[in-house]
Amino acid sequence: MTNGHPLNPLIGKVRRLATLEPDDHRALLDLPFEIGRVRADRELVREGTVPKNCCLLVEGFAFRSKLEKKGNRQIVSFHIAGDLLDIQHLFLERADHDVHALTEATVAWIPMPELRSLVLHRPRLAAAFWRDALVDASVFREWILNVGRRDAQTRIAHMICEFAARCSAAGLGSPQQLHLPFTQQEIADATGLTPVHVNRMLRLLTERGLIQRDGRTMAIADWDAFRRLADFDSGYLHLAA
Amino acid sequence: MTNGHPLNPLIGKVRRLATLEPDDHRALLDLPFEIGRVRADRELVREGTVPKNCCLLVEGFAFRSKLEKKGNRQIVSFHIAGDLLDIQHLFLERADHDVHALTEATVAWIPMPELRSLVLHRPRLAAAFWRDALVDASVFREWILNVGRRDAQTRIAHMICEFAARCSAAGLGSPQQLHLPFTQQEIADATGLTPVHVNRMLRLLTERGLIQRDGRTMAIADWDAFRRLADFDSGYLHLAA
DNA sequence: CGCGCGCTTGATCGATCTCAAAGGTGGTGG
């Protein structure tokens, strides 16, 4: 599936975030790493531990999550190929949340010191990684709004819009033919709802003709209508450089 | 009120985040800036604009917020003296949210290029600013959990715990004598609730003996009991370096 | 002294949760 160098998805993403010179490009390619293939649901980082390597998602999907005291889970972000899953541990010791593979996935483990050194001593790469981390934070803010102030239907639609927009931007699908790698339980954990209610809202969206579903594959007929219903404006993804 | 150099709160914070050499210290003090005094509720950054200066909160309190389509507001973070309110605009053009003064406040406007240059070319300062931005993101993740999965009482208590812990760490108060600069409407906007329900939950917390209130001043008698009720664990604040 | 904003309280409503059970579906091993 993923041809070429395993770090290619990362390089693709970095190039979308900043202009690189040949030596930056080479420095990225020279990063040491170790490839791993993991099954769906496999834990990649556990809250409270002190990671020594940074996890790059080469292929597949992943999510980050936290638990509250009763054991209920909240997913706080989804990730696609090219995403660094724990760039925060370059500068923060202890993981404050879990990271799991969502699907079967390929990951590359990059030693923190090497990556940190690039970030501290190569201004163009630093700018790219800064942008990446800051877009992450922007997405978190939008999620706070999403779970805090939108009703269930809008919330789910917004989550789907975001996923579709990010997949599109990374060349991994289109709104007309979108494979959602989530169970309804996972959608519920991301939106702060119950799986039962997610199911009802998906049915409602289908009945209203806003989406067509076939298993976990989805087609959004009228993107603009769906976008408006979802209260989705892609500005917060900062896709344009 | 704030004696000495206006950038002192920033320097204090940076020193809590990383070890500085004398030249780093000097570089910070040499930053150009413009001081402003603003009234409560004053807008400091507006969503959609392209800020030219970075806003440092020198004294007082501020918050960031977003609106959903019906006009409901979600506050996504609170800020205290020493916080950079829009460090994200060092690397992202357009503001994706609003920033407002919560109380009367003193701010310093620092030109982006000078600050960006420090961040890109001084590794020790870079590490400090990275840590700051990454802690911000960690707090956002905790807020997603808070509004997504905790019930109203726990949610409000958690917000109070976080505020108390951050004020304590910055030397701005103690749990035994905590001044909350928020209206109940603002607490509601931060927790994704209505002001009416916030009022009832504060009454409940008071009746249960967990807090004592006198206007907006609050005393938390048994911090550990309150912490447990609030499901609050300060780990995500990454206070220890 | 009066006005406005924030706080407080009551009554009712409704979105979402909980509990329960019945269909699907894909994967695995016999």
Add this chain to the structure above:
DNA sequence: CCACCACCTTTGAGATCGATCAAGCGCGCG
């Protein structure tokens, strides 16, 4: 190759938490 099992999806009925609507109170400020 088929059968079974685990997990996911779907649907129903009833309960509940927090929202909404409405009104009075109190304090600080002009």
